[in-house]
Amino acid sequence: PKKASAPAAAGRRSTIGNPFSMPRRAAAGKPPTYSFVEVPDAAKRPPLGDSMVEVPATRQRWLGMKDELKGLCDEAVRRRALKLLSRGARPRTALASAGAPLYEAYIADRLDLDDPLDGLVVRHRVTGWLQGFVTRTTFTTWTPHFMWDSRHHAAGLKGLVGSGRKLDSGVARGRSGGGALPPPPRAGGAGADRKRACKVTAPPTNDPHLLPGESLAEALERQPREGDWRTTGIVWPQVAEVSLLAALGCGDWLLGVILEELSRDPRYEFCVVASTPGAATFYERHGFVRVGAIARYLDPEVDDVESTAAPAKPWQAYRHWAWGDERRESLRDNHGEPSYMMARRVRPRTGDDLRAANAVLRQRDERMSRPRPRVQPSANPAPAPSYSSPDYFVPPPTSYQPPRSPSPSPPPPPARKPAAKPAARKPNPPRAAKPSSKPVQPPRAAKPASYKPAAKPAAKPAAYKPAAKPSAKPSAKPSAKPAKRKTPAAKPSAPLKKKPRAKVSTAKPPRRQAALAAKDALLDDARRGKT
Numbered sequence: 001p002k003k004a005s006a007p008a009a010a011g012r013r014s015t016i017g018n019p020f021s022m023p024r025r026a027a028a029g030k031p032p033t034y035s036f037v038e039v040p041d042a043a044k045r046p047p048l049g050d051s052m053v054e055v056p057a058t059r060q061r062w063l064g065m066k067d068e069l070k071g072l073c074d075e076a077v078r079r080r081a082l083k084l085l086s087r088g089a090r091p092r093t094a095l096a097s098a099g100a101p102l103y104e105a106y107i108a109d110r111l112d113l114d115d116p117l118d119g120l121v122v123r124h125r126v127t128g129w130l131q132g133f134v135t136r137t138t139f140t141t142w143t144p145h146f147m148w149d150s151r152h153h154a155a156g157l158k159g160l161v162g163s164g165r166k167l168d169s170g171v172a173r174g175r176s177g178g179g180a181l182p183p184p185p186r187a188g189g190a191g192a193d194r195k196r197a198c199k200v201t202a203p204p205t206n207d208p209h210l211l212p213g214e215s216l217a218e219a220l221e222r223q224p225r226e227g228d229w230r231t232t233g234i235v236w237p238q239v240a241e242v243s244l245l246a247a248l249g250c251g252d253w254l255l256g257v258i259l260e261e262l263s264r265d266p267r268y269e270f271c272v273v274a275s276t277p278g279a280a281t282f283y284e285r286h287g288f289v290r291v292g293a294i295a296r297y298l299d300p301e302v303d304d305v306e307s308t309a310a311p312a313k314p315w316q317a318y319r320h321w322a323w324g325d326e327r328r329e330s331l332r333d334n335h336g337e338p339s340y341m342m343a344r345r346v347r348p349r350t351g352d353d354l355r356a357a358n359a360v361l362r363q364r365d366e367r368m369s370r371p372r373p374r375v376q377p378s379a380n381p382a383p384a385p386s387y388s389s390p391d392y393f394v395p396p397p398t399s400y401q402p403p404r405s406p407s408p409s410p411p412p413p414p415a416r417k418p419a420a421k422p423a424a425r426k427p428n429p430p431r432a433a434k435p436s437s438k439p440v441q442p443p444r445a446a447k448p449a450s451y452k453p454a455a456k457p458a459a460k461p462a463a464y465k466p467a468a469k470p471s472a473k474p475s476a477k478p479s480a481k482p483a484k485r486k487t488p489a490a491k492p493s494a495p496l497k498k499k500p501r502a503k504v505s506t507a508k509p510p511r512r513q514a515a516l517a518a519k520d521a522l523l524d525d526a527r528r529g530k531t
Contacts, residue, residue, distance in 0.1 A: 035380060039130070039248060044250075055120060055368060080278070118135065122247070131247065157290060268346055296311045316338075319338055
């Protein structure tokens, strides 16, 4: 079982109501020499393109990085809020969804007391800047009265039914303490002697970790536990916990690796995590669901701390990592809202899932083989703004751009100087005349100003003289000159009116035929030169 160090355990016992002031195993840690604002996000395709993976072997190595872990948590929350603001979310909604960063004392507590302490660290392979980390351990509680129950009113899950969150299958069922209870039989009437059937709400399952119709919280409550809540904590040996997780672009990869490692570890059957409402969708993508957890905390002024009797306080929502006899004011001030507990089963994969999991582990082994770089200082190692300061979410979302990767690349081209205004264009000098073989002709004499060329007489157009229309009766002597055709004066065009279409006869009148014949005769005479 997990045992805390003697100074840590004594500190927790002596400082009732203030677990954040307990002495810890200190390590020679230095503040980071770089600004997390300049740390680039880890590449997603290919996974961890310019990054390497480190597995800290000792607890002292983890404690020496606690300042970097805290800075990365703050920067991850800040970028999450800026992303929501850039998508049009309201400031209050963005801050609530992003959540608050982890306390430095909580990070130090987990690094000091978690046993075993396993995890991964992702760094940039050139600069050595921290891009993500995750730790896992065995689930431990520090309160004597704790229970997994998704149907108790104090768990607060019934109010989330229909909200779109993934909840435990037992939330919508009957009261706690067993399956859904069938309603009592009727007092009279038809069917009074038969018991009414109860509709099964939980789907049947073949999972060996769950009984038929059993919820996830009920399966967790059946797990064995051991230990003393005052010294070693109550350890759940078959339940793993993801204790710390923060990343810039590589959170899905880190959690996937941890879950695959747990599925191949025969010690664990379940995995839990104390999430935040803003990170719930992230864990839901990896199969976690919300489960209920409740606890009864001791009152040092009323209850006997050394006794195993039930405390005077009623069941309330569980606050993870809270001491079993903390005062109500300490629970509210140091732990805030109740913990958002999520859980899932871990089991070996098969088929396509197994092949995908093997690929993830090969990526981990390949990144682990890279040498760990030396951490380089940044150009502007300004201290990160505090979460409570107004400059925490600066720059504004409109001008926010993710920092560029400091990977080795050709230097950027030098900045171009602004082009000067072009000077006024001077006229080109006259070109020298090319010598030609042709004799040069003298210039012509200038014409006098009074000289005006005589206007040429306009040629009179020949009058068109059509032939006279032949009469119906042929005359003895043809007319010498045909009569001139009078053209009517042009009249102003009037708007055309659509008239009804008249029937056109195909037969030509005799006068029309005679006119056409006379016209053809004139054209023949003109061709022959008679006219």
